[in-house]
Amino acid sequence: MTTYxxxxxxxxxxxxxxxxxxxxxxxxxxxxxVELWALTDHDEIGGQHRAADAARAQxxxxxxxxEISVSFASATVHIVGLGFDxxxxxxxxxxxxxxxxxxxxxxxxxxxxxQVGIHGAYEGALQFVGNPELVSRTHFxxxxxxxxxCRDTSEVFRKYLVEGKPGYVPHRWAALGDAVRWIxxxxxxxxxxxxxxxxxTANEEYALFSEFKAHGGQxxxxxxxxxxxxxxxxxxxxxxxxxxxxxxxxDFHSPDESHTDLGALPLLPGTLTPVWELLAARVRPxx
Numbered sequence: 001m002t003t004y005x006x007x008x009x010x011x012x013x014x015x016x017x018x019x020x021x022x023x024x025x026x027x028x029x030x031x032x033x034v035e036l037w038a039l040t041d042h043d044e045i046g047g048q049h050r051a052a053d054a055a056r057a058q059x060x061x062x063x064x065x066x067e068i069s070v071s072f073a074s075a076t077v078h079i080v081g082l083g084f085d086x087x088x089x090x091x092x093x094x095x096x097x098x099x100x101x102x103x104x105x106x107x108x109x110x111x112x113x114x115q116v117g118i119h120g121a122y123e124g125a126l127q128f129v130g131n132p133e134l135v136s137r138t139h140f141x142x143x144x145x146x147x148x149x150c151r152d153t154s155e156v157f158r159k160y161l162v163e164g165k166p167g168y169v170p171h172r173w174a175a176l177g178d179a180v181r182w183i184x185x186x187x188x189x190x191x192x193x194x195x196x197x198x199x200x201t202a203n204e205e206y207a208l209f210s211e212f213k214a215h216g217g218q219x220x221x222x223x224x225x226x227x228x229x230x231x232x233x234x235x236x237x238x239x240x241x242x243x244x245x246x247x248x249x250x251d252f253h254s255p256d257e258s259h260t261d262l263g264a265l266p267l268l269p270g271t272l273t274p275v276w277e278l279l280a281a282r283v284r285p286x287x
Contacts, residue, residue: 007036007276008262009063009082010193010224010249013051014130016041016067017138019254025262026054028255032263036276036283038065040080040249043098044134048086052284062284063276066091067193068182069098069173072211073204076171077192079179079212080221080247082275083282084188094182098174099133106135108169109161113140116166118149137161138253153257176208180215189278191219191247195238196231209242219275222246223268225260236269246272 012018013025020028022039029037037060039051048064055062064086070077084091110122124143129135141156150156161167180190192212200208209220221227222235223246239246246268250260268274276283 004267004270005035005274005276006033006263006267007248007274008034008250008252008265009036009038009065009191009247009275010040010067010080010221011038011252011262012041012067013039013047015039015047016044016131016134017136017253018130019256022047022051023054025252026051026058026060029055029262030058030060032261034060034263035286036061036063037262038063038082038249040065040067040082042067042134042136043069043095044131045086045092045095046131052086056284056287059286061286063279063282064188066095066183068095068179069171070176070179071173072176072208073200075198075200075204076173077176077198077208078194079176079183079217080191080193080249081179081183081186081188082191082219082247083279084183084186088182088186091182091186094174094178101171102133102135105169105171106140109137109140109167112169113160113167118144118166121167137167140167176211177215180212180217184216187282189219189245189275190215190217191221191275192217192244193221194224194226194251195220195235196227209238209244213242213244217244218278219245219247221249222272223248223265225249225251225258225265229266232266232269236272239272245275245278247275
């Protein structure tokens with residue numbers, strides 16, 4: 001496997017905050033030319049066996065995946081895990097603990113929205129939830145669009161649910177070291193997801209990469225749906241500076257919401273080590 005592989009190692013299903021079943025995502029990925037796929041639901045691995053079976057049925061290679069929410073430097077950072085044992089007990093327990101605070105947070109978000117005249121947001125958000133343990137800002141955003149409070153999710157995140165706006169409630173997620181340890185001790189590789197999205201200072205970002213590496217993290221998303229062409233170069237250089245493998249993933253959630261479709265990203269720059277080379281023994285081959 002080389003950098004020229006059409007790998008999409010970041011996507012979400014109804015098991016977290018996507019709108020498609022794992023089986024439908026697998027079919028869409030295959031139709032779009034994806035050769036190696038991973039389902040990376042937020043703080044959840046409940047869809048992994050379905051996704052692996054669906055990939056096999058499509059004749060597509062598969063890596064297990066998840067995306068863990070981490071608190072770092074007063075920001076929420078996401079760590080993708082790839083190639084782990086989907087039946088690992090410690091990983092499952094860590095993810096369950098991370099999910100645990102979402103229900104109370106969601107009720108606080110709804111209470112804030114009610115104060116500005118938007119009522120029924122908690123019940124409304126639940127209509128869009130495949131997994132009640134994972135109610136999130138995305139589900140509230142879909143409610144606000146469905147009820148025509150906002151035209152689209154971009155408007156939602158300008159006016160609501162972000163720091164300083166109604167409906168924003170911070171949450172304390174997993175520690176960086178714990179998230180990396182859960183992944184690596186389950187036989188996987190930890191990857192910093194979409195690093196350009198975080199509102200970190202240069203010093204904070206350097207600290208994130210340094211601590212991640214010290215904890216045993218091995219990869220960073222370089223080519224991803226929310227990165228610009230210039231950011232591919234920036235984080236390709238960061239991968240080389242810190243000795244990290246490079247990952248590639250669309251962060252696809254929904255045909256109606258995602259800017260980048262499964263399999264539609266540029267290939268990784270050939271100067272980088274692709275993360276799937278570290279995981280060759282963990283790839284479930286196409287049949």
